[in-house]
Amino acid sequence: MFSKSTLVVMVTLALLGSTTPVDREQGTVIPFAKRSGLATSDGVFDHENAILSTVRTHNKHRQNIINLQQNDPDSMNEGASIKPIRAYEAPGSHEKRQKETTVDENSDLEWAGSISIGTPGTNFLIDFDTGSADLWVPSSNCTSAACDTKNKYLAVPSSTSQRKEGSFSIHYGDGSTGSGPVYTDTVTVAGIQSNGQYFSAVTTLSDKFKPDPIDGILGMGYQKLSSIGQPPFVNQAKTQGSIKNAVFGMKLSSAGSELYLGGTDTSQYNGAIEYHPVSGSGYWQISDAKAIVNGKTTNTGFQTVIDSGTTIMYGPPSAVASFYESVPGASMFDSDNGFYQFPCDSVPAVSFNWGGKDWTVSAENFNLRQTSPTSNYCVGALAGQDMGLGDDVWLLGDSFMKNVYSVFSFDQNSVGFADLS
Numbered sequence: 465m466f467s468k469s470t471l472v473v474m475v476t477l478a479l480l481g482s483t484t485p486v487d488r489e490q491g492t493v494i495p496f497a498k499r500s501g502l503a504t505s506d507g508v509f510d511h512e513n514a515i516l517s518t519v520r521t522h523n524k525h526r527q528n529i530i531n532l533q534q535n536d537p538d539s540m541n542e543g544a545s546i547k548p549i550r551a552y553e554a555p556g557s558h559e560k561r562q563k564e565t566t567v568d569e570n571s572d573l574e575w576a577g578s579i580s581i582g583t584p585g586t587n588f589l590i591d592f593d594t595g596s597a598d599l600w601v602p603s604s605n606c607t608s609a610a611c612d613t614k615n616k617y618l619a620v621p622s623s624t625s626q627r628k629e630g631s632f633s634i635h636y637g638d639g640s641t642g643s644g645p646v647y648t649d650t651v652t653v654a655g656i657q658s659n660g661q662y663f664s665a666v667t668t669l670s671d672k673f674k675p676d677p678i679d680g681i682l683g684m685g686y687q688k689l690s691s692i693g694q695p696p697f698v699n700q701a702k703t704q705g706s707i708k709n710a711v712f713g714m715k716l717s718s719a720g721s722e723l724y725l726g727g728t729d730t731s732q733y734n735g736a737i738e739y740h741p742v743s744g745s746g747y748w749q750i751s752d753a754k755a756i757v758n759g760k761t762t763n764t765g766f767q768t769v770i771d772s773g774t775t776i777m778y779g780p781p782s783a784v785a786s787f788y789e790s791v792p793g794a795s796m797f798d799s800d801n802g803f804y805q806f807p808c809d810s811v812p813a814v815s816f817n818w819g820g821k822d823w824t825v826s827a828e829n830f831n832l833r834q835t836s837p838t839s840n841y842c843v844g845a846l847a848g849q850d851m852g853l854g855d856d857v858w859l860l861g862d863s864f865m866k867n868v869y870s871v872f873s874f875d876q877n878s879v880g881f882a883d884l885s
Contacts, residue, residue, distance in 0.1 A: 502775060503833040509843045514832070515552060515801055516672065517775045518849060521859070522550045523635040524596060524773065525851045528689045531597075532746050536688045541745050541767065541854025549635050552672075575716055575772055575862075576678050577723065580652040581663070582622030588615050588679040592723055593773030594714075594748050594872060595859075596683035597690040599651065599697060600632060603644050603665035610674040617647075617665040624650045624659070632664030632691050642668045646692055653682075656725055658701045662694035681773070684712065684872070688746030698725065699874060710874035714772060715884065716866045733869035733882035738820045742877045743767065745854075750879050753858070756815045756822060757790040767857040768816070770870060770879055774861030776832070776845045778802070783856065784848035791844070797835060802848030805841040808834060814846075816864065823881055829863050 502514045526547050532540050576591045581601065588601050602611045604618040619625040626648045633643040644666035651661040666680075687695055695703065702710040713724040715732045722729065728737065740750040747769040755763040763783050779787070781802055788794040788804045791812045797805040806812065811827040825845070832843040845863035853859065871880035 506837060507833050508837055509833045509835055511798070511835075514776075514803065514843075515798075518778075518801055518847065519550045519552045521774050521778070521861075522547065522849070522851055525853060525859075526550075527635060527691065528596065528685075528746070529852050531689050531691050531693075535690070535693060536746065539688060539745050541743075541749075541857055543855030544857075545852045547850070547852040575714070575721060575723070577653070579682065581617060582619075582649050583624040584621070585650070585652060586615060586617060586622075588617075589677060590680055590682045591678045591773065592684055592714075593681050593771075594684045595769065595771030595773040595861075596681060597685040597687055597696045598632065598683045598692050599661065599663035599680070600634065600644070600666055601663065601680035602669055603667045605665075605667050606644075606669055607667065608642075608669040608671070610669040610671050613674070614669070615679045619647060619649075619665070622649055626660075628662065630692070632666070634666070634691075642666045642670060644668070651697060653697065653725070656701055656706045657704075658697050658706065659704060661697060661700055662692050664692065684772075685748060686746045686874075701725075702874075711876075712872055714865065714870045714872070716772065716862055716870075717884075728869075728871055728882075732885055734885050735883055737869075737871055737880040737882045738818075739871070739873075739876070739878045739880040740818050740820075742879060744877070747771075747853075748872055748879050749857070750818055752819055754817050755787055756817060757787060758792075758813050760790050762787045762790045765856070767854070768818075769853060769857060769859050770865065770872075771859055771861050772865060772870075774859055776847060776863045777858065777860050778847050778849040778851060779858040780850060780856060781848035783858070784846055787846060788844070794844070797841070797843055804844045804847070805835055806844060808840055808842040811842070812844075816860070823864075823868055825864055825867055829866050 502510050504510050529544055529546050576589050578587050579590050580587050602614045602616045604616040628646040628648060630646045631643055632646055644664045646664050648660045648662050651658045683696055684698060698710050701707050707726040709726055711727055713728040715722050743749040743751055749767055749769045751767055753766050753768045754761050763786060791806050792810060794804050794806040797803045811831050814825040814830050815822040830845045832845050835841050835843060869882040869884055
């Protein structure tokens with residue numbers, strides 16, 4: 465199921481201004497693990513995995529809306545709502561595949577690197593997610609079979625561990641719920657240390673995580689999204705002086721990917737970074753977007769959430785229907801999950817614009833591959849789904865982010881894009 469290629473995450477201690485490029489030699493390199501994405505090794509769209517990814521995204525943002533309602537209801541987007549929990553249901557007509565044999569070098573579901581928790585530290589392989597704000601890992605008391613192969617947190621040996629009041633819960637793609645107690649401990653990412661960092665050690669873990677190489681998730685969004693209600697790692701690291709600036713850059717790619725904490729890595733992009741202010745909703749959300757298909761503007765004035773923990777892109781069903789009206793030969797492929805198909809020999813030219821330049825989504829990243837081994841139709845990386853985020857709010861995940869160098873600044877409350885070098 466998992467790719468054998470290696471990705472890299474670059475983490476740096478920046479000593480310059482938040483918009484000032486940081487010298488790459490100051491960084492620390494740690495390996496990234498990558499797993500296969502939404503295409504099988506025979507070049508076919510992995511329908512089952514795509515549905516599971518959609519369900520996970522739905523449930524993650526459902527919890528985000530619950531957290532926002534609790535932490536700062538006034539910041540919620542107009543029309544935001546708590547949707548029912550979704551459970552995974554396999555497509556009835558789709559032939560079941562053995563995902564363990566699937567390897568695809570061009571699609572990516574997670575961007576994970578190693579962190580350490582405790583004193584002495586235990587290492588965990590963590591998914592870095594800009595669409596959430598909590599850190600969680602499996603507990604040594606986890607009773608689920610999915611924990612058998614995971615690294616687990618044991619509080620007793622750590623001299624810096626403290627049990628806190630409250631609990632944490634997450635909802636999985638199979639409809640199950642995981643939960644666990646809340647702790648504080650020392651968390652270290654490539655030498656960058658946060659003391660007394662809040663996190664959860666979950667005692668149950670869905671079977672859906674059993675084949676997954678990651679141990680847990682480190683959320684890199686705003687505190688408003690936090691179930692625990694405490695500062696995320698990047699913010700606390702700045703408060704304690706481990707980094708001077710709460711800024712990070714991301715390059716997501718099948719090779720040479722990196723996370724850069726404290727600034728931007730000038731070796732990874734060309735030209736200036738185009739910054740846009742975030743909306744204050746709790747997400748890395750920027751306004752006044754427009755979508756362009758084959759040179760024609762199809763949608764205008766919508767909001768966009770930039771989320772590295774989401775594989776593809778989603779928009780409100782009616783807006784996405786308008787988008788595909790400009791794609792020659794496009795039609796609905798899966799109405800329940802909002803996937804569209806188009807002729808494989810004419811992948812549309814897609815881009816997004818926020819008042820500056822057009823940021824292109826490559827044909828490689830927009831095409832999720834053939835609907836079947838003998839089909840001439842391919843599935844598009846934009847699906848129509850109401851995630852409950854609010855009126856006319858789109859979710860742009862890796863299918864967009866793999867085309868740009870992305871910068872996230874807590875200090876300036878902005879998201880920036882630059883051309884990859």
